[in-house]
């Protein structure tokens with residue numbers, strides 16, 4: 207049997223991307239460009255390939271009706287809506303417990319009221335992970351977390367951002383600590399919550415997200431997939447809305463080295479994502495994360511009896 211693969215879309219709006227690198231911006235009440243371009247493009251891509259996905263939404267974006275309507279359309283088309291926090295706060299690992307609790311709980315409540323589903327999955331913005339996160343998610347009723355980035359590059363990347371001085375007005379504390387960076391790639395339970403780490407490359411543990419696939423090309427992506435499939439490891443593939451959108455007329459404050467990833471024509475990006483999803487489907491069974499998490503938690507409970 208082929209191992210499972212999970213297709214995750216982090217629905218970072220244009221305001222969220224800009225706020226990571228520059229002054230704080232507010233959401234566009236008439237509809238964020240990345241949402242209104244990127245989400246329909248993602249849904250068309252998934253429908254064409256007949257695969258399910260999980261959309262991780264920043265719940266304050268869902269308070270804008272045009273976004274909520276797109277999320278409801280995703281649900282109707284068989285996809286899962288999960289939480290990507292309420293405000294896309296990038297230092298969730300170091301905020302006071304009350305703030306963490308509020309992001310986790312309020313996000314769930316907003317998704318319930320705007321989309322009409324109870325989210326069971328969570329991804330922290332910037333993969334900002336701390337041991338407090340799983341217990342708060344469990345308390346709030348989530349079943350799984352997919353925030354852990356099992357790579358030792360997390361802390362150096364965090365320091366580099368600080369050294370290079372991103373001009374963000376918001377605190378930036380992405381990724382987890384050193385121990386989380388060397389953590390196991392396999393999903394595991396933390397309390398009654400399932401932690402599903404995002405996938406990284408085999409040896410160097412570099413990010414294996416869609417953005418890097420756009421940059422690194424077919425052979426590296428395929429070798430990462432084969433390596434995971436051969437070992438029976440689940441594959442978690444993270445797409446961001448920017449990976450689906452035209453950014454040629456946007457003056458994005460992203461680092462110079464990332465321009466090759468983000469500044470390709472939208473048609474080319476979508477075609478490359480379509481190819482990459484096809485390669486994933488060759489080696490893995492693409493399944494919905496919430497359904498797999500439920501069956502995996504049941505299996506682990508039975509094994510423990």
Ligand SMILES: [Zn+2]
Nearest residue numbers: 216218331332
């Ligand atoms: Zn994000």
